[in-house]
Each structure stands twice: as structure tokens, then as C-alpha cells.
Amino acid sequence: MTTTVPTGTRAAKNRARALHTFGAMMARDARVLRRTFVMSAVRIVIQPLLFVFVFAYVLPKVGGGGAGPGGEAFSTVMVPGLVGSSMVLQAMAAVTFPLVMELSGPGAIEDRALAPVSVRVLGLQKILSAVVEGLVAGLLVFPVVLLVHAQGHGPAVEVANWPMLVFVLLAGAVLAASIGMYLATRIDPRQIQVLFTLVMFPAMMLGCVYFRWTALESTPWLQYAVLLNPMVYMNEGLRAVLTPQIDSMPAWAFLTALLVGAVVFGWLAMRSFARRVLR
Amino acid sequence: MTGNLAIHADGLRKSYPGPGGEAEAVRGLGLSVAKGEFFGLLGPNGAGKSTTIGMLTTMVRPTAGRAEVCGLDVAADAVAVKRRIGVVAQDNTLDIELTVAENLEFRGRYFGLGRRDARARARDLLTLFGLFDRARARVFELSGGQLKRVMIARALVHRPDVLFLDEPTAGLDPRSRLHLWDVLRGLQAKGQTILLTTHHMEEAETLCDRLAVIDQGRVLACDSVRALRETVGAETVVTVVYEGGAFDLAAVRAMARADRVEATDGQVRVFAGDPDGVLSDLVALAAKAGLTVVDASQLAPSLETVFLTLTGREFRE
């Protein structure tokens, strides 16, 4: 008494089921995010807030400047940098920290690995979830860096190119999440503090957050060295789109780097993840 | 051929790369479990029980061999297999970010239930397992026994065809253990197919219809508990551990009741169908040879003698 189901129908049914599971996992992450939202939001916003508060509010008030290297308002330089770096750090952290925990304890990853989807879908879900967290971080930081400044020292921000903005945001977040996943699958859990001091902090300081990349022309070796930092492309991309009056890296350069980076690291991360999940 | 089997494995192997070369955790393991059966894997620490469960539940990739669950290949059809199985791992695999009820609810949603159905199912199962008052507790607030019950409840949310339990009662006090046995018996009475691993002899004896005794990654014997006891382990085993010289083995072998004698350095072991007087005779022989008896024991036919007969080693917890 076997019933033959046409293969196409079965494939479609399986896809729909996988999608349901994927959605349920996103809902699980949303539930956890909502529960810790206030604390996370404070953690995400505090650093950019202090930065704009000191450099765009206090310093101009006490007469300590407020202008960047090219004469442009420092607040304008910092908007794309602080939004971009917050997104990158949050997207990375959102996948790295939980995943390190899940992979370090025996079997903890099985909670979701036993769900009826392939390991690849599981990995994609973790990346998408981190991308969403990255975007949320950007949304939280943007109004802060836009609004906190002394009178007359406000940033000049517009959206010069919407499609490019969307691309930079998405590709940058995918790149950051993929790097986060890759690191989580390779790092020794005891070394997670090292990740902070050796990776996150230097990436932030040398990520073209507080200065534009083109301003490094005077120090060519540094200008090329920082190209190893993926955060640079996100920040320069946002700089090109949000503050077009300020010089930035050529569009072809950051677009290519973001796209190639997202694809390559995405692939590496998924491969490494599958190897760690299935013993 | 494997249509009526819930689990079928053949020639399963798993080796892990290690510092001293490949370490073989499972070496050519085969077993078949019928639908509705309560099947046990009995073996000491490191026997390969968890690795076997890992392979059967698609979490560990076999190095060689094949396995089917409900007629589906665990390697080629992993997603379909996952839909049909419930797994209670040896370690705590609950989602620590979620409450007890949410653990069940989201498990239901991962398996296709809608939000409301998942919530209702979670509530029903928590009630059934006497955990309703812990619904809103976080995972780390639970006792070991409660943790296991939550894990079993979670494994049942999507009504799996086959339930895998990896040493579910390890580390539980006797009361929680008995409680869990009742729970498992109840499930079996409702027709649930169960594969359980344990290194607890009594647990294997009381719960399992059939049993595979495994050691060092291989099945040594596989049968009902009763058949194992009556065939492999039918003899009483008398063991004397001694110091201070050599036993007169010829005299031991000449003992009327000694069916078989095994001697290693400092230990002599007699397998006897009728053990009357064997122990005292051995002790007397030792005294005659001027030996000091350090330990003497007599094991009546049981799973323990089965294991001892099969491996030559005692099975100690």
C-alpha cells in the first residue's frame, strides 16, 4: 500500500517544512534577544554615545576642536564609522559568543542540530540571525550619533544612494557574521578574551572609524595595512553613501571587498561549522 | 527486508583522529531493533555507546558501515531520520537561554507545530511528567532528576517513532532512578520503540526486552536478558585474588565442580554450574599453599557473569 508522491511535490513540501523550522529558530533568537534587549541596547550604545558626547559635544564646548583632518566636522566623520563598527562588532558577537558556548560543552549544539534541517540550514540561520542583530545595533546607534552634539557641530548626513546603502549594510553584516562564525569554530574557548584584545579592539581603533581612509594618504604603509581589516570596507561604504561630501575609498573597492569577503568567509564559516557540529 | 525494523545497523565503525593515530571508538557494530521493542546497549565506560547513539541519530558521521532508522539511511537521509527520532543525550543539551516550557515549545515549533499547538503540547507534557510547577524555571535551576525528565519530555514533543536514551539514569539517586524507570515503562506500554544505553546491570535487566552487551566498540552478545543469562552467563563465577606465591592450578582444575578455570597473575577464577563448596575449597587450597587471600567473591548467574564470561573482566560501576 505505497502511495507515490511526485518528487516535485515532496521537494516542495520539504522546503516548506525546512522554512518553518528556520522561522522557528529565528523566533527563538528573537525571544532571547527581546528578553535581554535593554541590557544589550545599553551595551551596544554606550561606547558610541560616549564618543560623540566627548568629541562632538564636550570638546567643541571647551574649545578643543571638533574638526577632522580635512576640515570637515568630526561628528560627520564619526557617523558612518560608529554605525558601521557597532554593526560589525554586534553581528560578530551575536554569532561568536553563543556558538563558542554551544561548541565547548558536550552536546549543547544538539538542541538545534537535532531539528529536522540540514547542518547548512542551521549555519545559515545563525548567520541571518546575527545579521539581524547587527542591523538592530546600527538602528540603535544611528540616532545617537546623529543627535548628540554641541550646537553648530552637528553631522551632515544624507542618503546618496539607497540601493548601495542596502547592499553595504547587508554585505557588511554577512561578512562580519561569517567571520564571527569562522572564529567561533576555530578558537579555543579559553581564548575568547584574547579575541577581544587582539581582534576586536585593534579592528575598532584601526577601522577607519574616527578618521576617513583617504586621510591616511600621508602614511601609505598604514593605508595599505588597514585594508586587512574587514571593518574598513563597511565604514568606508557607509561613508560614501551617508556623507558623500567627505572623501572615501573608491566605490568599486569597498563593493568588491564586501562581496568577495562575504562569499569567501561565508563559505569558510559554513564548512568549518559543519565539521564542528557533526563529529 | 528491514521494513519492520526500527533500527538496523551493519558494520558500523567510527574512528577519531587522535594524537597517537586513529582511535577506534566503534569497530564493526551491528544490531537490529524491532518496532515497539525496548532495546538496551550495555557496556562499560568507553565501550562506544554514545558514539553508536551519535551515529544512529545522525550527530556522528560513521567512518564505515551503514545504519537505518525506520528504513531511512542515517547518512543519506539525515533530515528525514531526525524527524522520526527523539534523543535524550548523556549530557545536558537543553537550551540554557530558555525556560523549561520554552524548551519544549520551541522544540515543537522546530518540528512543524504552530505556536499555539506547541504551547499546548508543552503544557501537556510538563503535566504528564510532573513538571508543571517548573514550567517557568530556567534550566540551571533544575535538579538532575528534573533535568532528565525535561529532556525526555522534550524528546517526545514531536511524537518520535524511536526514542534514544543515553544513560538516562546515570548520576540520579535511587528514588529518581525508580521514577524514571516507571516513566520509561509507561512509554513502552504505549508502544514506544526505545533504545537505551546503560552500564547499570539492574536497569538493563528490569527494562530491556533485548540487550546487546558491547565492549571496545563491538557487540559481544545480543539476546534477551533471560537467554543471555541461561546461555553465556549460566555459570556462577568464583574469584579469588591472592598474594605470596603461586596457586596449585592442577589441583584447582581437578576440583569436581570446576567447569572451567581461568588464571592470571594473582587471581584465579572458577566457572561452575553448581558452585556448592567451590569458594571454600579454593580458600583451603590457598591456605595449603601458604598464600594470602586478598579478595574472594562469588557471582551468581546474572548479567554480570555474562559480561565476565564474555570479556574476562569484571563489570564495576
Ligand SMILES: Nc1ncnc2c1ncn2[C@@H]1O[C@H](COP(=O)(O)OP(=O)(O)OP(=O)(O)O)[C@@H](O)[C@H]1O
Ligand atoms: N569526539 C571524540 N574525539 C575523540 N575520541 C572520542 C570522541 N568521542 C568519544 N571518543 C572515544 O571513543 C571511545 C568511546 O566513547 P563513547 O563516548 O562512545 O563511550 P561510552 O560507551 O558512551 O562511554 P561512557 O559510559 O563513559 O559514556 C572512548 O575511548 C572515547 O575516548
Ligand SMILES: [Mg+2]
Ligand atoms: Mg557515553
